[in-house]
Amino acid sequence: MSLIFEKSVPGKTAWTLPSSDVPAAPLDTAVEKQLRQGTPRMPELAEIDIVRHYTELSRRNHGVDSGFYPLGSCTMKYNPKINEDIAEIPGFQWAHPMSPDSFCQGSLRVLYELEQAFCAITGMDYFTLQPAAGAHGELTAMFIIKAYHRQRGDSHRLKVLVPTSAHGTNPASAAMAGFEPIPVQCNAQGLVDYDQLVSLLDDHVAALMLTNPNTLGLFEKEISAIANRVHQAGGLLYYDGANLNAIMGIVRPGDMGFDLMHLNAHKTFATPHGGGGPGAGPVGVKEYLQPFLPAPVLGESAAGLFWDWDRPQAIGKVVGFHGNFGVLLKALAYIKALGGPGLQQVSQDAILNANYLRARLQSSYSVPYSQFCMHEFVISATNLPNHIRALDIAKRLIDFGYHPPTVYFPLIVAEALMIEPTETEDQATLDQFVQTLQQILIEAEQHPELLTSAPHHTPVSRVDETRAARSPKLHW
Amino acid sequence: MNHPYLPLTDGQRRAMLDTIGVSDFAELLAEVPEELRLKKPLDLPASQSELELSTGFHQLAEMNVLPELSFLGAGAYQHYIPAVVNHLAKRSEFYTAYTPYQPELSQGMLQAIFEFQSYISELFGLPVANASLYDGPTALAEAVLMALKETRRNQVLLPETLHPSLIEVVRTYLRDSGVEIIILPCPAGVQEIEHLAKSLSEECAAVVIQNPNRYGILEDLSRLIELTRQAGAVPISYVQPLTLGLLEAPGRLGAEIVVGEGQPLGLPLSYGGPYLGLMAVSERFMRRIPGRLVGETLDRDGRISYVLTLQAREQHIRREKATSNICSNQALCALRAAIYLGVLGPKGLHQVAQRCYDNAHYLAAELNKAGFPLRFEQPFFMEFAIHTSRPAADLIHSLAARGIMPGLDLGRFDPALDHSLLVCATEIFSKTQLDRFCTEMRDLG
Numbered sequence: 066m067s068l069i070f071e072k073s074v075p076g077k078t079a080w081t082l083p084s085s086d087v088p089a090a091p092l093d094t095a096v097e098k099q100l101r102q103g104t105p106r107m108p109e110l111a112e113i114d115i116v117r118h119y120t121e122l123s124r125r126n127h128g129v130d131s132g133f134y135p136l137g138s139c140t141m142k143y144n145p146k147i148n149e150d151i152a153e154i155p156g157f158q159w160a161h162p163m164s165p166d167s168f169c170q171g172s173l174r175v176l177y178e179l180e181q182a183f184c185a186i187t188g189m190d191y192f193t194l195q196p197a198a199g200a201h202g203e204l205t206a207m208f209i210i211k212a213y214h215r216q217r218g219d220s221h222r223l224k225v226l227v228p229t230s231a232h233g234t235n236p237a238s239a240a241m242a243g244f245e246p247i248p249v250q251c252n253a254q255g256l257v258d259y260d261q262l263v264s265l266l267d268d269h270v271a272a273l274m275l276t277n278p279n280t281l282g283l284f285e286k287e288i289s290a291i292a293n294r295v296h297q298a299g300g301l302l303y304y305d306g307a308n309l310n311a312i313m314g315i316v317r318p319g320d321m322g323f324d325l326m327h328l329n330a331h332k333t334f335a336t337p338h339g340g341g342g343p344g345a346g347p348v349g350v351k352e353y354l355q356p357f358l359p360a361p362v363l364g365e366s367a368a369g370l371f372w373d374w375d376r377p378q379a380i381g382k383v384v385g386f387h388g389n390f391g392v393l394l395k396a397l398a399y400i401k402a403l404g405g406p407g408l409q410q411v412s413q414d415a416i417l418n419a420n421y422l423r424a425r426l427q428s429s430y431s432v433p434y435s436q437f438c439m440h441e442f443v444i445s446a447t448n449l450p451n452h453i454r455a456l457d458i459a460k461r462l463i464d465f466g467y468h469p470p471t472v473y474f475p476l477i478v479a480e481a482l483m484i485e486p487t488e489t490e491d492q493a494t495l496d497q498f499v500q501t502l503q504q505i506l507i508e509a510e511q512h513p514e515l516l517t518s519a520p521h522h523t524p525v526s527r528v529d530e531t532r533a534a535r536s537p538k539l540h541w
Numbered sequence: 542m543n544h545p546y547l548p549l550t551d552g553q554r555r556a557m558l559d560t561i562g563v564s565d566f567a568e569l570l571a572e573v574p575e576e577l578r579l580k581k582p583l584d585l586p587a588s589q590s591e592l593e594l595s596t597g598f599h600q601l602a603e604m605n606v607l608p609e610l611s612f613l614g615a616g617a618y619q620h621y622i623p624a625v626v627n628h629l630a631k632r633s634e635f636y637t638a639y640t641p642y643q644p645e646l647s648q649g650m651l652q653a654i655f656e657f658q659s660y661i662s663e664l665f666g667l668p669v670a671n672a673s674l675y676d677g678p679t680a681l682a683e684a685v686l687m688a689l690k691e692t693r694r695n696q697v698l699l700p701e702t703l704h705p706s707l708i709e710v711v712r713t714y715l716r717d718s719g720v721e722i723i724i725l726p727c728p729a730g731v732q733e734i735e736h737l738a739k740s741l742s743e744e745c746a747a748v749v750i751q752n753p754n755r756y757g758i759l760e761d762l763s764r765l766i767e768l769t770r771q772a773g774a775v776p777i778s779y780v781q782p783l784t785l786g787l788l789e790a791p792g793r794l795g796a797e798i799v800v801g802e803g804q805p806l807g808l809p810l811s812y813g814g815p816y817l818g819l820m821a822v823s824e825r826f827m828r829r830i831p832g833r834l835v836g837e838t839l840d841r842d843g844r845i846s847y848v849l850t851l852q853a854r855e856q857h858i859r860r861e862k863a864t865s866n867i868c869s870n871q872a873l874c875a876l877r878a879a880i881y882l883g884v885l886g887p888k889g890l891h892q893v894a895q896r897c898y899d900n901a902h903y904l905a906a907e908l909n910k911a912g913f914p915l916r917f918e919q920p921f922f923m924e925f926a927i928h929t930s931r932p933a934a935d936l937i938h939s940l941a942a943r944g945i946m947p948g949l950d951l952g953r954f955d956p957a958l959d960h961s962l963l964v965c966a967t968e969i970f971s972k973t974q975l976d977r978f979c980t981e982m983r984d985l986g
């Protein structure tokens with residue numbers, strides 16, 4: 066399909082300004098010196114041309130509203146529609162971030178209520194809502210950990226332990242904050258190798274980053290012992306909240322011994338992912354880490370809520386303003402719609418759906434770990450007939466209208482297909498998915514070319530990624 | 542329990558437990574130690590119906606005071622957003638999608654991002670633009686990190702004319718890194734060429750130039766860039782993208798990294814987020830640029846297609862060695878910006894910039910007549926600081942009572958400027974509205 070630039074017809078326009086009786090201002094010399102030479106290469110189109118262009122693009126895209134999206138670890142659940150309307154209420158949409166606090170009491174109340182709710186759900190004592198995404202929350206937390214150790218005179222604590230099953234952002238976030246990420250292996254049960262972990266703990270360790278349940282969907286049942294040992298060694302225990310949607314109302318990171326954490330608004334609280342963002346990655350901490358939270362933090366006085374900038378130990382600001390308010394608003398709406406019992410049911414249904422799918426698939430696919438899973442699980446597409454690989458199965462699933470599961474992650478499982486059904490799918494959808502995966506196995510045996518040449522019904526067939534990287538063409 | 546967001550019925554739940562082979566749900570939690578499990582329900586208010594939600598949030602929104610006329614800018618700008626932007630960006634195939642890891646199912650978003658990159662590349666005058674970052678300030682912090690790695694130098698020059706948030710966020714990202722941040726004083730409201738010349742050394746990795754700067758003033762961009770390059774440092778330009786309808790692309794003036802806040806391109810103010818970090822770089826930074834990149838390629842049948850590319854830089858491949866931890870972008874915000882730019886076209890972009898310029902200059906002249914002279918005698922674009930005889934904070938509260946937000950009290954960031962107001966006039970104002978503002982200001986003195 067043509068690029069919008071290729072559809073341009075000089076003279077067309079989709080834009081009008083009201084006429085103005087403000088006199089044209091003479092350009093001063095400084096402006097004249099900086100004037101743009103020539104016209105930027107942008108399309109000239111009428112409104113209908115633009116509407117048709119983006120409507121067609123939308124039809125070449127798959128979202129949760131288009132169909133099942135069992136992308137493990139990424140958590141693609143249904144996004145309630147009322148939340149979009151709430152985010153568009155003009156009083157919220159046109160509140161200016163630099164307005165005096167007394168003009169923004171509604172927005173501040175939203176943020177305050179959300180902080181309270183996050184504390185209740187996670188067992189943390191304080192939250193900052195500034196970070197703009199989950200990975201940004203990780204980075205913020207790493208800055209906090211650094212500030213904490215520095216204040217204690219422990220600036221030499223520069224090692225951060227990260228299990229090999231962790232999200233790739235964990236080691237990258239630690240490295241960005243100036244730490245040295247040290248991998249911790251997993252054992253045969255898919256859990257952190259406790260003995261190796263203990264052997265790595267010394268007085269150079271700043272923190273252990275852990276997600277629980279982990280990226281295999283398995284609960285780290287030795288978490289209390291792990292927390293004790295990390296604390297004894299003087300390190301902090303960091304909770305990667307990417308999988309928090311599995312445990313709401315069941316267990317809380319704060320009760321498991323974690324000192325600080327981030328959460329991903331879209332994974333846990335159903336805010337849309339938007340094709341890659343915007344997200345929000347609030348960070349929660351226990352009492353003793355509160356002084357290090359990014360400034361400002363919310364305060365409350367007789368006059369109402371206010372931004373408290375008087376924060377001498379704060380790590381600084383991590384975004385320009387107050388975080389992704391529009392996203393946070395949707396998260397609060399979601400929490401209010403469900404309430405405490407509803408959130409617990411969310412996690413229970415996520416767990417039930419995952420175990421149901423797992424149980425139904427284990428007769429036909431290899432499931433590497435034997436225990437019940439939490440909200441997601443991994444199957445391994447090894448030893449399939451005709452050298453069929455995980456990627457082929459993923460691509461063939463597209464022909465049946467599914468977004469494929471996550472492939473080749475976590476790295477510790479060969480030919481991994483990581484499946485997360487979420488709580489917003491019903492039994493019929495899961496049954497249909499099982500049937501499709503079984504049929505694909507039969508095809509693998511009888512018509513492997515159907516898989517290796519898949520997908521067949523999409524606007525483009527398999528794309529040449531090597532070519533894109535070898536001779537990058539990044540703009541029109 | 543039954544809830545509109547949860548499609549399973551109790552009957553289905555029962556049948557599914559039977560299939561799994563357990564007698565009740567608790568058995569599935571066998572791996573979760575009993576002593577850790579919550580013994581009481583979460584301490585949250587009861588669930589609300591959709592009607593209650595809608596009513597409650599409208600009430601909260603009403604607690605915000607929205608002025609009839611607002612001249613507040615300072616990093617977040619109220620421009621008109623054409624209706625098609627919202628209608629098209631709200632198509633759920635876009636907003637309910639994930640990062641486009643499976644290109645065959647995601648050509649729509651991938652092509653939209655490729656087009657977005659093309660717009661930014663063109664506007665900024667540099668060959669490589671990414672698929673966006675969190676916001677302007679974080680984009681600047683990433684730009685500084687990139688310059689430090691590329692030059693292997695250890696010092697960064699930030700002029701005082703940068704927006705305070707920009708300085709704050711860069712400081713946060715560099716704290717403990719051992720990098721020296723030098724803040725250049727700018728008493729006249731602009732960077733002085735001589736002062737920069739004296740401050741540059743072989744240690745300097747980057748000089749950041751915000752244009753227009755925190756006071757809306759135009760810096761001497763070409764000369765600042767030239768000086769920076771001569772010293773072997775990376776010139777980083779920070780822009781308000783809509784001004785580029787009138788002003789030359791910084792990349793064409795020699796800036797090697799151009800970053801900015803994309804909010805003015807069709808995004809509502811939304812109390813500060815979500816916004817849109819823009820970034821474009823010269824060729825030599827192509828394999829260092831953080832964030833996602835979409836590239837053009839071919840599919841098996843030779844058709845043009847789009848895919849996430851150069852992922853070797855990224856966290857999910859190199860992990861510890863990744864150049865950045867960023868794994869998302871602001872795709873939906875980038876989509877809004879792309880639609881907005883498509884609607885404007887080259888002529889519209891020029892018109893908006895010109896109208897902002899005209900409105901701001903008319904307003905500044907009229908305010909001057911009303912007794913509010915410019916705080917800095919410098920060329921400005923669409924924002925300017927004026928001197929107020931009363932403390933600016935007082936003035937704001939008095940005018941707000943009349944439905945007008947006159948601007949930003951500059952004393953919030955610099956006590957020496959507590960009698961200064963930063964006023965912004967975009968294209969949305971008519972002459973009548975600008976005149977009304979001046980009349981109200983004159984009344985209050």
